[in-house]
Amino acid sequence: MKISDILKNNKVNVSFEVFPPKEWSKIETTKAVVCEMAKSSPAFMSVTYGAAGTTSGFTTEIAAEIKNNGITPLSHLTCLTSSKNKIDTVLNELEENGIENILALRGDIPQGFVFPDEQHFHYAYELVNTIREHGDFCIGGACYPEIHPESANRVEDFQHLKEKVDCGVDFLTTQMFFDNEIFYRFRENCAIKGIDVPLIAGIMPITNANQIKRSVELSGCAFPKKFMKILERFGENPKAMKQAGIIYATEQIIDLMANGQNNIHIYTMNKPDVAESIMKGLSEIINE
Numbered sequence: 273m274k275i276s277d278i279l280k281n282n283k284v285n286v287s288f289e290v291f292p293p294k295e296w297s298k299i300e301t302t303k304a305v306v307c308e309m310a311k312s313s314p315a316f317m318s319v320t321y322g323a324a325g326t327t328s329g330f331t332t333e334i335a336a337e338i339k340n341n342g343i344t345p346l347s348h349l350t351c352l353t354s355s356k357n358k359i360d361t362v363l364n365e366l367e368e369n370g371i372e373n374i375l376a377l378r379g380d381i382p383q384g385f386v387f388p389d390e391q392h393f394h395y396a397y398e399l400v401n402t403i404r405e406h407g408d409f410c411i412g413g414a415c416y417p418e419i420h421p422e423s424a425n426r427v428e429d430f431q432h433l434k435e436k437v438d439c440g441v442d443f444l445t446t447q448m449f450f451d452n453e454i455f456y457r458f459r460e461n462c463a464i465k466g467i468d469v470p471l472i473a474g475i476m477p478i479t480n481a482n483q484i485k486r487s488v489e490l491s492g493c494a495f496p497k498k499f500m501k502i503l504e505r506f507g508e509n510p511k512a513m514k515q516a517g518i519i520y521a522t523e524q525i526i527d528l529m530a531n532g533q534n535n536i537h538i539y540t541m542n543k544p545d546v547a548e549s550i551m552k553g554l555s556e557i558i559n560e
């Protein structure tokens with residue numbers, strides 16, 4: 273099923289995310305994670321793509337496993353370090369496996385990276401164009417409520433986002449954020465700029481103190497005072513931090529829903545227990 277159709281259902285749609293293993297020998301472990309997560313009945317499940325593209329087959333394999341578990345898969349695809357031929361091969365592979373949904377991404381620029389030749393992509397909008405030309409896929413894109421770290425300013429970031437959406441993006445998933453007010457301002461600005469595809473709000477449950485450094489490095493996102501207080505008090509106690517992180521994420525989702533945000537993506541990071549706890553915390557709220 274196409275995610276664009278799922279998002280039209282006027283219900284609350286909560287999706288999950290898994291990442292593929294780095295080695296083929298661990299593929300069955302990741303498949304078991306998918307199987308566990310599927311039991312919480314997410315609206316769809318996404319599977320990330322290794323930035324270098326060397327494990328692209330793993331992403332397709334996991335996407336196929338998601339489908340086998342009766343859940344709609346969303347396959348991430350980055351283009352920065354891939355040739356156009358390689359992208360064509362991956363698109364054929366996805367088609368052969370009946371994967372209809374792609375999150376079209378550029379990927380982060382590795383240190384010292386030099387663009388090889390004109391056969392390579394520079395930005396995600398070029399990948400969106402290529403996917404549209406290739407076949408009948410539902411295409412998602414990434415967006416950044418706290419602006420993309422490379423962007424000089426918000427005006428430029430929105431301009432490029434609008435251009436990307438106009439190339440044929442069906443929905444946008446946000447980078448993680450921990451302060452809902454930032455998301456509400458972003459959502460309003462999207463409406464003002466005529467970016468009118470569905471927005472999926474990305475929520476990352478922080479379940480251990482080490483994750484914070486990584487999250488800031490990846491996204492540059494701000495942590496509100498309320499969150500920092502939780503970290504100060506419970507950061508040294510793994511069990512307490514995990515519980516507090518799950519509750520913080522659950523409260524964020526409830527506030528989003530109360531403010532009319534029906535599409536929510538949880539960065540579940542291969543943790544079925546975290547996904548299950550959040551869904552249990554929302555059991556009545558989701559079906560209200």
Ligand code: FAD
Binds near residue numbers: 323436445
């Ligand atoms: P783009 O949309 O191309 O934007 C990148 C930058 O270029 C922005 O600053 C933008 O304003 C600017 N820009 C865009 N077009 C132009 C133009 N025409 N001229 C000048 N500047 C321009 N990474 C992975 O490796 N694997 C994953 O699976 C993965 N999943 C992700 C999922 C989500 C929801 C998000 C938010 C990010 C994900 N990432 C992933 C990270 C992502 O690849 C990086 O954030 C990357 O730096 C930007 O990707 P993008 O698709 O947003 O790029």
